[in-house]
Amino acid sequence: MSFSSSDSHLEITPPSALELLWFNHRNTVLLSLAAVIVLGLIVLGVVASKHSSLLASETLLSNATDDEGLREVIAKYPNAPAAADAMLLLASSLRDEGKIMESDDLYSRFSEAFPTSTLGVSGLLGRAANARVSKNFDAALNNYQQAGAAYPQSYGAPFALYSQIQLLLQSGKPEDAKKILQTLVSQYPGSVAAQAFGGGQPASNPSGSAASE
Numbered sequence: 617m618s619f620s621s622s623d624s625h626l627e628i629t630p631p632s633a634l635e636l637l638w639f640n641h642r643n644t645v646l647l648s649l650a651a652v653i654v655l656g657l658i659v660l661g662v663v664a665s666k667h668s669s670l671l672a673s674e675t676l677l678s679n680a681t682d683d684e685g686l687r688e689v690i691a692k693y694p695n696a697p698a699a700a701d702a703m704l705l706l707a708s709s710l711r712d713e714g715k716i717m718e719s720d721d722l723y724s725r726f727s728e729a730f731p732t733s734t735l736g737v738s739g740l741l742g743r744a745a746n747a748r749v750s751k752n753f754d755a756a757l758n759n760y761q762q763a764g765a766a767y768p769q770s771y772g773a774p775f776a777l778y779s780q781i782q783l784l785l786q787s788g789k790p791e792d793a794k795k796i797l798q799t800l801v802s803q804y805p806g807s808v809a810a811q812a813f814g815g816g817q818p819a820s821n822p823s824g825s826a827a828s829e
Contacts, residue, residue, distance in 0.1 A: 673698035737767035778809035
């Protein structure tokens with residue numbers, strides 16, 4: 617068999633490093649790719665499921681017209697934001713019905729289930745309101761103190777201080793009330809609670825009472 621002069625210049629090009637990697641590890645690469653795809657599908661499924669559950673819980677809450685409706689939201693979606701709202705609404709309703717112990721239990725459940733919620737302070741404020749309704753002013757004061765200390769950046773912190781001032785004045789402790797007022801004015805100067813004491817001094821006989829949670 618004879619070769620032309622041009623045939624002598626023909627060479628076999630060796631495979632590249634990428635080709636060798638593919639030839640030697642293609643099964644592993646394909647399995648890894650399949651695993652990534654499956655994992656991605658699982659993540660998408662979880663996200664879609666959570667979104668669907670969130671929408672369903674919000675819809676159920678919006679349609680709740682009584683205590684039983686609120687209980688249903690809590691039972692079906694215990695970890696959803698809608699359940700947090702339902703717990704607070706139900707606890708307040710139970711207080712209005714005179715079921716203070718049941719309301720207290722629900723506020724405690726709320727605090728345990730949603731400790732980092734933006735509404736977290738509401739559990740303590742609610743228990744304080746229950747104590748005030750029950751004329752247990754020491755318990756109310758204790759809960760307000762805890763609320764102000766545990767959630768200093770929350771919407772309820774100024775209210776908790778304001779309520780402490782009221783209770784201290786009602787208990788004949790104006791000096792203690794004055795100390796709390798100084799904290800209220802210095803830490804939350806623009807709050808409605810601070811502006812309620814425009815002169816910077818608590819009245820000896822405050823009129824009215826703060827709104828209950």
